[in-house]
Amino acid sequence: MDDWYDIRNVDRIDSPSLAFYPDRISGNIECAKRIIGDPDRLRPHVKTNKTAEVSRMLLNAGIRKFKCATIAEAEMLGIIGAPDVLLAYQPVGPKISRLLDLIKAYPATRYSCLVDQEENARAISTLCESMNITLDVFIDLNVGMNRTGILPEKAKALVDAVLPLKSLRIIGLHSYDGHIHDAELSVRCQGADAAYALTERVYREISPQFAYPLIKVMGGTPTFPMYAKRKDCECSPGTFVFWDWGYGNAYPDMPFNVAALLITRVISVLDKQHVCVDLGYKAVASESPLPRVHFLNHPEARPISQSEEHLVLEVPDSRFYPLGFVFYGVPVHICPTVALYDKASVIRDYEVTGEWPIIARSRRITY
Known part of the structure; x- marks a missing residue:
């Protein structure tokens, strides 16, 4: 055989x-949907697949929200008509105008991005205003990765600084926890709970300033099952579509296939x-x-x-x-x-x- x-x-x-094996990719997509229950809470990260055909498989499976790391990935999602795309990156310099050009070029796609600094938020807003664009943004929180994002205790001040900017609209919080990669399931759960608690604290602190509910985008693949159990946040795994040896060995509790x-x-x-x-x-x-x-x-x-x-x-x-x-x-x-x-x-x-x-x-x- x-x-x-x-x-x-x-x-x-x-x-x-x-080499890609589409039947197994489809199986992984369906597995992710079963884990989360509601595909509207699934926001897969396309940094793993970088491929229009695989991203279209996600779209055809009923997934409408996506996350990406580069302008090229964001454009790929615009090309296939993805309705909702979060650039999980704070654009600086030329990337700001490139993102705004995408917004003009692909009006059927609702683009958003991250911010974690007042000065850059002002730069983004100024360019948006010049192009008559109102851009949705997520406040990027540093919940332990220590890579990007503002510390949770300083998030309220950033929100207060961004709210008056007429060309930016804060729609949520983004918390990536790539520092949580423990093989032991209970330890991973504890780490995810701690990251969620930090995010929830900021959420409760700033929510009274908004007339609409804010979105919480949480985690990556290792902590996906933990956040999937919480009904008030979106989950953004990426590696699950292909899986690999590293995750397969480290996380036997996760039911994805290479x-x-x-x-x-x-x-x-x-x-x-x-x-x-x-x-x-x-x-x-x-x-x-x-x-x-x-x-x-x-x-x-x-x-x-x-x-x-x-x-x-x-x-x-x-x-x-x-x-x-x-x-x-x-x-x-x-x-x-x-x-x-x-x-x-x-x-x-x-x-x-x-x-x-x-x-x-x-x-x-x-x-």
């Missing part, structure tokens, strides 16, 4: 290459126990220590060294891995791995059926 990942016409795929793989081939047989494949660190995310990829069809193959175009594997007996031998690999971190490819082969019923461009890996599509 074929394993789920086998590609019968794999000779059509040059290597190294990225849906994207790397195809690589043996290009040199070094000796009795070593072969080299064409999967350098230009072809798989390299921020993690080795191993950066695990092979489904031959888990005994152990990466021992890597350079730009090459990966050396230690194997039990190199006679079983001749030149051209195909490995199917699961990257440790799928999100930056996808960004290394300009297209992905699409695999249905064990066959290559086409290719999908990774359109938003570019820093600029049009705007």
Whole structure:
């Protein structure tokens, strides 16, 4: 019997290459919907897939709200007609005008962004006013990631400074908790509860200043199940669509399946126990220590060294891995791995059926 990942016409795929399995992607989307119950509370982050076709699968599954990290991702979502797009980034410099150009170009998409500093909020508002645009914004809270966002105790002052700006409309709070990645479920739950408590405290403090309910956008993939149980916030997982080795090993409590793989081939047989494949660190995310990829069809193959175009594997007996031998690999971190490819082969019923461009890996599509 074929394993789920086998590609019968794999000779059509040059290597190294990225492969998507749409049936498994669909299964992950449906799984996320089951976890949250109400798809209107699901705001998936497209930084993982960067692909119009995958984003359209989310849209066709009844998901109407999206989150992204770059202007190119935001434009990709405008191209497919996504109704609601949060740029989970505070635009500065040229990014402000690029975002406003998107708003003009894709009027069917409601764009919003983050702010965490009064001076920048004023700069955004000034440009919005010059273009006759009122922009929805979320106050970005630092709930422990210590990367961006304003400290919760200072959020009220920022809200007070932004409210008079006529071209900005505060619609919610954004709290990303990427610092919470504990494998132990109970510890992860405690971390999510603490991040939520910080967000809720700000919410209660500022809500009396608004005549409409504010939105709370919480977390990423590791804490998605925790926030899904709370009915008063939106959840923004991203990795779930493809899954990867890192999350799969760290979070066995999460029911998602790997849906994207790397195809690589043996290009040199070094000796009795070593072969080299064409999967350098230009072809798989390299921020993690080795191993950066695990092979489904031959888990005994152990990466021992890597350079730009090459990966050396230690194997039990190199006679079983001749030149051209195909490995199917699961990257440790799928999100930056996808960004290394300009297209992905699409695999249905064990066959290559086409290719999908990774359109938003570019820093600029049009705007």
